[in-house]
Amino acid sequence: MTAPTGIVPGHARGVLLVVEHFWTWYRRNWRATAVSSILQPLLFLLAFGVGFGSLVDGAGRAATGGVPYLVWLAPALLAVSAVQSAAFESTYPVLSAFKWQRVYHAMVAGPITPAQVALGHLAWTVAKITGTGAVFVVVIAVFGGVAGPGIVGSLLAAALTGAAVAALVMAFAATVENEGGPFNALFRFVVIPMTLFSGTFFPVDRLPEWVRPVAWISPLWHGTELARAAALGTGRALALLGHVAVLAGLLAVGIVLVTRLYRRRLTR
Amino acid sequence: MGDGLVQARGLRKRFGEFEAVRGIDVDVAPGEVFGFLGPNGAGKSSTMRMVACVSPRTGGTLQVLGMDPDVDGPRIRARIGVVPQLDNLDAELTVRQNLQVYGRYFGLPKRHVREKAAELMEFAQLADRADEPVEPLSGGMKRRLTIARALVNDPELLLLDEPTTGLDPQARHLLWERLYRLKREGVTQIITTHYMDEAEQLCDRLVVMDGGVIVAEGSPAELIGRHAAREVLELRFAPEDRPPAAAFARLADRVEELPDRLLLSTADGERVQGEVARAGHRPISALVRRATLEDVFLRLTGRTLVD
Numbered sequence: 001m002t003a004p005t006g007i008v009p010g011h012a013r014g015v016l017l018v019v020e021h022f023w024t025w026y027r028r029n030w031r032a033t034a035v036s037s038i039l040q041p042l043l044f045l046l047a048f049g050v051g052f053g054s055l056v057d058g059a060g061r062a063a064t065g066g067v068p069y070l071v072w073l074a075p076a077l078l079a080v081s082a083v084q085s086a087a088f089e090s091t092y093p094v095l096s097a098f099k100w101q102r103v104y105h106a107m108v109a110g111p112i113t114p115a116q117v118a119l120g121h122l123a124w125t126v127a128k129i130t131g132t133g134a135v136f137v138v139v140i141a142v143f144g145g146v147a148g149p150g151i152v153g154s155l156l157a158a159a160l161t162g163a164a165v166a167a168l169v170m171a172f173a174a175t176v177e178n179e180g181g182p183f184n185a186l187f188r189f190v191v192i193p194m195t196l197f198s199g200t201f202f203p204v205d206r207l208p209e210w211v212r213p214v215a216w217i218s219p220l221w222h223g224t225e226l227a228r229a230a231a232l233g234t235g236r237a238l239a240l241l242g243h244v245a246v247l248a249g250l251l252a253v254g255i256v257l258v259t260r261l262y263r264r265r266l267t268r
Numbered sequence: 269m270g271d272g273l274v275q276a277r278g279l280r281k282r283f284g285e286f287e288a289v290r291g292i293d294v295d296v297a298p299g300e301v302f303g304f305l306g307p308n309g310a311g312k313s314s315t316m317r318m319v320a321c322v323s324p325r326t327g328g329t330l331q332v333l334g335m336d337p338d339v340d341g342p343r344i345r346a347r348i349g350v351v352p353q354l355d356n357l358d359a360e361l362t363v364r365q366n367l368q369v370y371g372r373y374f375g376l377p378k379r380h381v382r383e384k385a386a387e388l389m390e391f392a393q394l395a396d397r398a399d400e401p402v403e404p405l406s407g408g409m410k411r412r413l414t415i416a417r418a419l420v421n422d423p424e425l426l427l428l429d430e431p432t433t434g435l436d437p438q439a440r441h442l443l444w445e446r447l448y449r450l451k452r453e454g455v456t457q458i459i460t461t462h463y464m465d466e467a468e469q470l471c472d473r474l475v476v477m478d479g480g481v482i483v484a485e486g487s488p489a490e491l492i493g494r495h496a497a498r499e500v501l502e503l504r505f506a507p508e509d510r511p512p513a514a515a516f517a518r519l520a521d522r523v524e525e526l527p528d529r530l531l532l533s534t535a536d537g538e539r540v541q542g543e544v545a546r547a548g549h550r551p552i553s554a555l556v557r558r559a560t561l562e563d564v565f566l567r568l569t570g571r572t573l574v575d
Contacts, residue, residue: 006421
């Protein structure tokens with residue numbers, strides 16, 4: 001018998017090895033997902049930015065602070081698409097890894113811990129939505145929606161928003177035993193309303209006063225405000241700091257929850 | 269502390285109200301193939317998951333490779349190999365990628381896992397499918413790949429939870445041959461199974477589990493010697509002229525009544541078969557066979573293992 005060769009990788013290294021696993025998968029399967037992950041934001045860009053925007057640009061410049069609607073919308077679309085991908089990537093793929101393919105169980109049969117699995121999958125999801133967002137920035141630029149280098153800040157804001165949402169949704173997915181109901185409810189009652197009422201397509205101050213608090217609790221509103229401020233060079237420093245603090249706080253809560261719930265589910 | 273690879277004392281596992289493992293003592297020595305035999309729900313898999321350090325124990329003590337799973341789980345898991353009851357291969361990766369990706373989790377360098385993957389694909393007879401995705405492989409091939417994957421870190425201890433359940437006979441024999449080869453190489457193995465023939469073929473020593481406790485322990489031959497006669501005469505009767513079991517009590521050491529047949533335990537099956545005929549009984553079929561672990565299990569629990 002040869003001597004055993006396995007060792008326990010360090011904490012960060014273990015997380016990176018989980019990312020490496022997903023990267024290996026992605027290198028093989030990227031064609032299937034790349035088209036769909038860029039197609040949806042592209043459709044939004046065409047329908048709202050170009051189509052709807054032509055309607056707005058005559059009379060609505062006051063609401064956008066004087067910039068063309070497309071330029072005003074583009075950074076918010078980055079945030080929306082990050083949140084939508086984050087929610088999608090953190091639901092069915094997570095349930096599959098727990099239940100159908102059981103890939104998580106294979107990972108923790110070795111020296112990797114459930115917390116490393118959770119953080120690795122989260123890190124991979126954030127890397128993927130950031131990469132998709134970067135491609136989307138180029139597409140937006142082609143349509144003339146990029147005002148300046150501030151869009152890089154928008155991309156980072158979108159990534160932070162996506163990370164917070166992904167961590168929270170992964171934590172939720174770790175408690176789901178069966179497909180169907182829970183995820184449908186999440187998309188219908190959380191993700192879609194959040195997309196519509198977070199100031200993406202129109203400023204939140206156009207909403208009736210009593211609806212506005214709904215936007216304030218939405219991570220996407222904070223992300224949208226940040227992304228737009230970065231792209232347009234607007235916004236007060238204190239408010240921006242507040243948005244970052246909310247998103248970072250949600251991310252921290254998500255990380256605590258997701259690592260605990262992964263451990264609970266993988267070590268029964 | 270002995271030099272056993274696994275040592276359990278009073279080991280317990282409770283899930284809510286249900287106690288799956290109710291205080292078992294187990295010792296596994298280096299180099300041996302140790303079996304947990306029992307029906308579904310006997311507590312075999314729960315025990316395996318505790319030994320594999322993925323399920324914390326509820327009570328008792330447990331040492332694996334001289335360490336406590338509650339304290340040193342990752343260190344133990346780095347040195348063992350696990351073949352789970354349900355395959356958990358990454359179906360969208362190739363055979364080769366499954367081995368390489370998995371090997372990396374054990375902190376192994378890329379170059380090492382490349383070479384190891386090639387070696388293991390030979391071992392698992394999957395070299396010709398190396399760069400094909402796992403999804404379309406047959407059940408036997410996936411099982412062999414799962415076993416190969418469990419060897420990627422050259423483990424000191426290999427845990428196999430029902431390795432051949434659901435495979436056809438040909439695939440089972442190929443797997444058994446691979447496991448036997450590992451045994452000759454000195455790899456300690458713990459196997460759970462509800463197949464008697466598998467336990468007899470593979471295990472040096474085994475425990476019979478039922479209802480969360482160990483009901484017997486020994487080598488397959490010892491268990492058969494202790495709990496069963498040497499031979500068994502199986503008699504099958506038409507339902508309408510099946511005699512009561514008591515009619516044969518005088519002829520055999522022991523008579524078991526199953527729904528479809530009678531089992532007569534005896535040292536000399538052919539002699540008893542002759543006496544059955546002389547007594548005027550006319551079974552549809554009569555078969556003399558060597559006693560197996562199935563007979564041991566039936567004797568110990570009053571039930572068959574696989575229904």
